[in-house]
Amino acid sequence: MENRANQFIRAADVALKDPDLQKAVAYGTRLGFNKRIAAMYEYGEEHGEALRQQSAQIKRRALANLPKLLEEAEKNLLKNGFKVLWAKDAAEANQLILEIAQKHESKLAVKSKSMATEEIGVNENLEAAGIEVVETDLGEFIVQLAEERPSHIVVPIVHKTKESIQKTLEEKANMPPTDDPLAMTRFARAYLREKFLKADLGISGANFVIAEAGSIGLVMNEGNGRFVTSLPKVHIALVGIEKIVATLEEYATLTQVLPRSATGQTLTVYTNLINGPKRSQEKDGPEEIYLIFLDNGRSEIYQSTYADSLACIRCGSCLNACPVYDVTGGHAYGWVYPGPIGSVITPLLKGLENAKTLPYACSLCGLCKDVCPVDIDLPHFLLDLRKDVVSTQKGNWIWDLGISGWSWLMRHPKIYRVGGRVAARVLGLLPLKKLPAPFNAWTDHHAFPVFAKRTFAELWTEHQGEKNG
Amino acid sequence: MDSRTEILQKLSQAPALALDNQKSDSVHVVPNLSDNPAEMLARFIAEAEKLTCKIHQVADEEEAVEEILSLIEGEEKILGWSFDKIGLPNLETALNEKNIHVDESANPEARYGITGIDAALAATGSIILSSGAGKPRMASLLPPVHIAVLRSKQIIPDLESWVASQEDLTESSNVFIISGPSKTADIAMELVMGMHGPQELHLILIMS
Numbered sequence: 001m002e003n004r005a006n007q008f009i010r011a012a013d014v015a016l017k018d019p020d021l022q023k024a025v026a027y028g029t030r031l032g033f034n035k036r037i038a039a040m041y042e043y044g045e046e047h048g049e050a051l052r053q054q055s056a057q058i059k060r061r062a063l064a065n066l067p068k069l070l071e072e073a074e075k076n077l078l079k080n081g082f083k084v085l086w087a088k089d090a091a092e093a094n095q096l097i098l099e100i101a102q103k104h105e106s107k108l109a110v111k112s113k114s115m116a117t118e119e120i121g122v123n124e125n126l127e128a129a130g131i132e133v134v135e136t137d138l139g140e141f142i143v144q145l146a147e148e149r150p151s152h153i154v155v156p157i158v159h160k161t162k163e164s165i166q167k168t169l170e171e172k173a174n175m176p177p178t179d180d181p182l183a184m185t186r187f188a189r190a191y192l193r194e195k196f197l198k199a200d201l202g203i204s205g206a207n208f209v210i211a212e213a214g215s216i217g218l219v220m221n222e223g224n225g226r227f228v229t230s231l232p233k234v235h236i237a238l239v240g241i242e243k244i245v246a247t248l249e250e251y252a253t254l255t256q257v258l259p260r261s262a263t264g265q266t267l268t269v270y271t272n273l274i275n276g277p278k279r280s281q282e283k284d285g286p287e288e289i290y291l292i293f294l295d296n297g298r299s300e301i302y303q304s305t306y307a308d309s310l311a312c313i314r315c316g317s318c319l320n321a322c323p324v325y326d327v328t329g330g331h332a333y334g335w336v337y338p339g340p341i342g343s344v345i346t347p348l349l350k351g352l353e354n355a356k357t358l359p360y361a362c363s364l365c366g367l368c369k370d371v372c373p374v375d376i377d378l379p380h381f382l383l384d385l386r387k388d389v390v391s392t393q394k395g396n397w398i399w400d401l402g403i404s405g406w407s408w409l410m411r412h413p414k415i416y417r418v419g420g421r422v423a424a425r426v427l428g429l430l431p432l433k434k435l436p437a438p439f440n441a442w443t444d445h446h447a448f449p450v451f452a453k454r455t456f457a458e459l460w461t462e463h464q465g466e467k468n469g
Numbered sequence: 470m471d472s473r474t475e476i477l478q479k480l481s482q483a484p485a486l487a488l489d490n491q492k493s494d495s496v497h498v499v500p501n502l503s504d505n506p507a508e509m510l511a512r513f514i515a516e517a518e519k520l521t522c523k524i525h526q527v528a529d530e531e532e533a534v535e536e537i538l539s540l541i542e543g544e545e546k547i548l549g550w551s552f553d554k555i556g557l558p559n560l561e562t563a564l565n566e567k568n569i570h571v572d573e574s575a576n577p578e579a580r581y582g583i584t585g586i587d588a589a590l591a592a593t594g595s596i597i598l599s600s601g602a603g604k605p606r607m608a609s610l611l612p613p614v615h616i617a618v619l620r621s622k623q624i625i626p627d628l629e630s631w632v633a634s635q636e637d638l639t640e641s642s643n644v645f646i647i648s649g650p651s652k653t654a655d656i657a658m659e660l661v662m663g664m665h666g667p668q669e670l671h672l673i674l675i676m677s
Contacts, residue, residue: 028658043500050496060486067480080639086473138664139655155655162657181656185664192665197577213639223610223651223666230606230643231575241476249495252632256498256593266499266516266593267628270666271646275639281602283573285642295472299479307486 001121001149004334005346005355011332012361020161025151025329028158032320035264036371042260055257056375058250059311066302069211069244070293076214077291080276085292090120093294097122097203097236100290101131104234106201110192112218112225113137114205115153115314116238116294118336119349122203133203134195136224138188145172151330151338154262154316159329192224202228202286206239207258207313209291210251215275216291217255219268226270235286237274241293242302242310254313261373262315297349306381309344311374318368318378324361333358340368340378347385352392359385398438420455427451499592502626509591509624514674516594520649521662522670533618533673534563540616540671541581546570548612549583551603555618556585575607582608582667586619587644592627595648596672599641606643615650615667620675 004011015021041048062069074084087093101109109131111117123133123144135144139156143149146168150156157165162179169175175187204225208217216237218225229235245251259265278285301310319325319339330338335346335355343358359382368378390400409416434443470478503509514524527533534557541547549571552561560583564571572579584604586596596617600606609615625631628646638644651666662668 024657031658047496047500051498054495064486067477070477070480086471086476088472088475092472136665137655138653142655155658157655158658160657162659165656181659182661184656185653185661189663189665193577196665197575215639221651222653222664224664226606226610226645227665230610241480248632248635248638249629252628253495253498256628260498265648267595267646267648269648269651271595271648273638273644273646274642275644276642278642279601282600282642283605284575284607285600293473293476295476295479299476299483302480303483307483 001118001336003346003350003354005350005358007334008332008357008361011334012328015328015332020164021159021329022327024161025159026326028152028155029320029326032155032263032316033371036261036317036320039260039264039266040373051253051257052373052375055254055313055373056311058245058254059313059374060308062244062246062250063242063302063307063310065246066241066244069246070241073209073211073214073244074293076211077209078214080214081289082214082276083288083290085290086295087292088295090296093120093238093292093296094122094125096290096292097238098125098129100234100236101126101201102129104201104288106131106234108195108199109133109201109203110136110195110199110224110228110232111140111203112205112220112228113140113156114203114238115336116205116240117203118150119296120238120294122238131201134192134199136192136195136228137220137222138185141188141192142168145169149331149336152316152319153314153337153339153341159331196227196231199232200234202230202232202235204228204235204237206237206243206291208245208251208254209239209243210245210248212247213275215273217251218272218274219255219258219270220272221263221265221269223270226272229272229274229286230284233287235277235289237289237291238294239291241295241298242312257373258313258315261313261317261371301345301348304348305384306344306348308376309341309348309378309381311376312341312345313374314341315373317371317373321367321371323363323365323367328361333361340382341376344378344381344385352385352388356389359383359389396441398441417455417457420457424451424453424455497592497627497629499627502592504626506621506624509626510621512591513589513594513624516592517649517672518594520594520670522594522649522672524672524674526674526676528676530557530559530675533557533675534559536673537583537616537618538563538567540614541569544569544581546572546576546579547581547583548572548576548579548605548608550585550605550608554585554601554603555583556620557618573603573605573608575605575611577611579612581614581616582610582612583616583618584608586617586623588631589619589624590627590631590646591624593648595628595646597631597644597646599645600643601641609645609647610666613663613667614669614671615647616671616673617647618673618675620677622677
């Protein structure tokens with residue numbers, strides 16, 4: 001997946017001028033935000049907070065014991081009949097998936113929604129080898145037809161209006177004209193049903209890997225994830241190494257907290273626990289399941305001071321809460337993961353120099369931490385990343401020049417005071433609205449401040465004089 | 470060095486995370502649930518109805534069979550579990566009399582699928598099913614209408630209590646909790662039932 005995170009400002013500009021996107025995203029995020037509050041705090045604020053802290057602890061314990069739990073998970077997965085593979089990066093994961101597909105002579109792969117597969121670009125890789133890949137989550141299916149990318153972790157087409165979805169389905173899938181969501185859904189059901197029945201490969205992610213059981217947990221509402229993991233004879237699950245939980249008891253908590261936090265549901269329609277390939281005398285189910293543990297930069301995050309960001313369970317609630325995401329939508333973030341969690345992990349997974357604008361895509365309001373079901377301190381991480389950007393000299397030279405100038409002025413109070421007085425007198429007379437390039441980065445998006453007629457230092461001296469006199 | 474070794478080595482060499490390894494008392498996601506059968510039954514029905522499940526309360530197996538027959542009247546082929554797994558041995562004779570054939574394969578034409586359940590959750594109005602011999606997964610997924618047969622004594626408080634009661638959860642290749650009919654709100658946040666799975670979920674609830 002191509003990374004355009006450094007074009008955030010330009011992409012955000014485009015999004016801000018798109019009235020359809022503004023309306024669609026704001027509607028979706030507010031709905032999600034309110035539903036989360038109702039579900040997480042259904043039994044009172046104290047209980048909701050206790051659940052959040054409990055979930056946070058479950059993921060922290062799993063992270064603290066990650067290498068041990070991965071080995072335990074592998075042992076139990078093997079015992080249950082899974083084939084377990086490891087991929088250190090996107091290229092290796094794609095290679096493994098292609099080898100499996102070719103070994104089984106796969107021609108048609110059906111996919112359920114998975115951020116990890118988005119991250120490595122599975123579709124492009126398999127299609128290049130002549131294997132048809134079909135996204136089966138309704139939103140992902142429409143994104144695939146429109147040759148776009150998902151813009152939200154949980155609601156992939158939150159940015160699209162009904163009219164644009166209708167246009168995509170009519171033009172790309174020959175849907176008979178209709179603007180009724182029910183009719184559009186029925187059309188997609190019939191279209192994808194044929195694919196399910198023909199597919200010989202199923203590709204999914206996983207929401208959880210339960211170490212003590214050797215099982216994977218998937219949550220979904222549409223049921224496509226049950227088809228993908230039941231009908232094709234081969235199933236591949238691509239799973240980030242951070243998806244581990246230690247016990248079934250902990251899984252029982254998290255698989256309920258995830259939907260409450262994501263969509264405000266008590267449980268998703270299907271909470272699917274996969275314990276291995278089909279057993280003898282079973283009519284359906286895959287003959288082989290490959291589980292691929294994906295690193296792709298996660299072990300570096302694990303070694304860094306940002307390890308805690310690996311606790312994320314991808315509920316998307318920080319996107320719904322974020323005032324920046326609310327107006328830019330997800331595409332502006334330029335890669336797979338948008339919103340506050342995206343602004344933290346994109347620089348970590350893709351390199352700071354390739355996403356140095358994202359840590360600034362934040363007003364530091366702190367809401368993303370408050371809504372996080374595992375209490376990740378996202379605002380703090382965004383500040384730390386800004387510090388990293390500046391300290392590794394990857395910042396903007398204008399910014400660096402301005403800051404060093406400011407720092408010099410602050411160490412020379414006499415000059416600062418004279419400068420302040422001159423600025424107050426002179427700038428106040430000029431009708432200054434914008435600064436010329438290259439100093440326009442800020443004034444292009446903000447009203448230029450009006451200087452007060454007299455400086456604070458002058459007023460303060462006068463005030464002290466009055467008090468003492 | 471292979472990738473497995475490399476990844477595990479990198480993780481093991483990381484500085485010890487200053488993470489809380491203490492395990493405090495855990496709370497249930499839905500707190501203070503009663504284990505009184507009458508209260509669990511009432512809660513299960515209320516929650517399942519919120520999920521748009523259609524509940525058919527019947528007194529005994531005979532009534533359950535009648536209820537099912539009235540739902541699937543006029544059908545020739547349906548999907549379903551084997552009769553002993555559904556837990557309604559009399560259903561076989563009744564269906565034979567009406568010339569209704571039960572298919573265990575993935576027949577895409579069938580409009581109804583009949584299954585039993587492993588357990589039902591009062592907290593969320595959910596039913597738990599598992600795969601196995603005579604229990605095809607497609608019976609609860611492929612047809613537009615899913616009919617699940619359950620008994621009131623199968624209702625337990627919640628997912629946490631179910632997990633705690635299981636000796637070996639991995640015995641079946643697939644365990645799945647169903648909470649209402651399949652749905653989506655991907656198009657302009659408008660709710661549509663029956664995206665890929667059933668659009669209707671009927672619960673034949675035998676009071677025993």
